[in-house]
Amino acid sequence: MALKMLFEKTGKCSVTSKVNGLEAFNVVSSCLNQEPKVFYDLVLLDLNMPVMDGFEASQKINELYSREPQFSCNISRLNNLPLVIASSA
DSSP states (O other): OHHHHHHHHTTSOOOOOOSSHHHHHHHHHHHHTSSSOOOOSEEEEETTOSSSOHHHHHHHHHHHHHTSHHHHSSTTHHHHSOEEEEEOO
16 A cells, blocks of 8 residues: 555556456456557566466466557567566565
């Protein structure tokens, strides 16, 4: 919650919180299925999240983004992927 407050205080970003890795993956996935598509710049995950852990969620998110044409067609696609950070307390 402290990070959420810190990021939102800047007024330059919005924060979406989920309680497990599956919910995090689903929200990222749903944003790519809407028009216009919404892309996340940063995804913070806990390695020990319930249902789907941070390792699996980050792998699935990167696979999802790599199927998007604007990310898979050029050599600089890694620069366009969201930064996925996983940590454990």
